[in-house]
Amino acid sequence: MPAIPAIGDRTARYMDIPEAAKGPDVDPAKGYRLQDFGGGLYMITDNVYQSMFLVYDKGVVVVDAPPLYAAKIQQGIAEVTDKPITHLIYSHAHKDHIGGAKAIGGNPVIIAHAETARLLKRAADPDRPVPSVTFQDKYTLNVGGKKLELSYFGNAHEPGNIYIRAPEQKVLMVVDVIFPGWMPWRRFAVAQDVPAVFAQVEDIRKMKGWDTLVGGHVARTGTRADVDVQAEFYADLKKAAGGALATTKLGEGMDPKDQTNPWALFDNYIDRVALQCVNTLTPKWATRLGGYDAWIWDQCFAMEQSMRIEEG
Template sequence: MTADSPATPRDDNSGGEPAPKYQCIRCTGPFAAVPETSLGRPPGPQGYHLEAVKPGIFWISAGGYDTMFIVTEQGVIVIDAPPALRSMLVPAIQSVTSQPVTHVIYSHSHFDHIGAADIYPADAVRIAQENTATTLQQYQDHRRPLPTITFVEEHTLEVGGSRLELRYRGNIHQPGNIFIYESRQKVLMLVDVIFPGWVPFRNLAVANDVHEYLRAHDLVLTYDFDVMVCGHLTRHGTRADVETQREYVQQLRTASRKALATVRIEEVATRTGTENIWALMNGYFEDAVDAVTRDMLTTPTSDGRLWTERLGGADVWTPHHAFSMIQALRVENPD
């Protein structure tokens, strides 16, 4: 097994009952069945699913990417423009209102979420956190027009009776990634942090700072919301989804700390020798990732089920999450 590959199961005959085995996979499977609670509405014949999650607030999903827009009496506020929805966003908006898009909010600078922002009117007001604006200024990508309004920590947008609170709360995914909150109807949008019904995207959602990413789960739960739009997958989220993912990453952190305390590089050296340092370190990481993956996939969770029974993709990406967590703990050594 490499640090980026699922572990190979092995029996533990150290006494008592053998440890339960987890099913390892390669890119071709076999994969654990996706829990029913992870599945959402499939795209319709037009290629997307459109749903009014609250009066005037619409969620749109193409199956792997999603976003939302808000229809007001003074225009439409839209958040992001995933290229996966390039041909669908404007028709979807026009299917429910004749109001023009007047405001565009960028959740962050990543192309897979705002790479089709050129579909909106050129005179629309575009709002982003200053880190996002700086990054886009460097890219000079016509598909991601520069924001016209930027802010450092907070910005409130009020249009036609809708009030959106935009807030930057640190490097929880990449610098500039913001919370977007419609407080009157209790709708929260935060992209690339929570993955409703699934484990996070590979390597803890490629978070720029793993420890800030973990903290984000607690920050999300400080908001009073009952609908959450997360940027990915086939359904919008709930508070329960956030609590479940928080349990997963916290258990991952605990298991990774345990592995760092118990996996001995001296024992690895008996297999690899010490001359080839990279072989030695690779063996060390393999053993640590294997230990964390075994712990995560064989230990019952708070409701008695395994993670493969609660979150889609737990068997696929837990080894990758384990590597990222081990690295963050080993290199940064936080309290």
């Protein structure tokens, strides 16, 4: 098993991407691809970011506008309809998912959770207009006989991050929580509440009424099996970090003079906990998740921090 370089160490080459993590290719001339879910619902992606749009009798509802390809969303829509964009739904406030709101053109009604509106008012970013329609718990958008159900289950990734479900197509979009076939982005996708992220993964596993998951990132959509794999990895990660916390002694092997420096004491301790966590997980998971070697140290550091500080 190849060694996993620590944070800050450079590697000559990252590990190969497992076949299970790969998706359909993007036409380089377009810079995006479309995936038809039926009933007027499509995913548009550059195989790094994912957004959706829903075509109805009078227009188009767009869900998220990542700035990397937002200028091409109209081009993608034009492949299937000449109707205008009438609505834009924000999954949450992060700029990498909605910073192209202006670039999609038109003057759509913008819908988001109230927490997203609060964060965007604070940001005062012209690339992310403040939504004109907000909600607290649930909101259903009915347009021309088409339906999108928006739900909020609390802060995990960040306040205001919502679930978007298309019941007719059995598609669920939850951004920055599930990463089908891949190691999640660093530190649980920079989650604000790690235990809540774990809880949301379990909620998605149990939620009925969906077959296809749009996670907002990576090269393909997800399945229930993908959610099971991520939940299994998280369970193993928590067990590995817990075992490392239980067996690593504070200050062991350090110069006695450094033990009077509390920052050095804990830096040494946390590094050794993370190392044991990484070494425990690598034999099973290194070849199962795309990008494992890129972010496994981050996940072990974040898991250690959460268990030691948040869970005790």
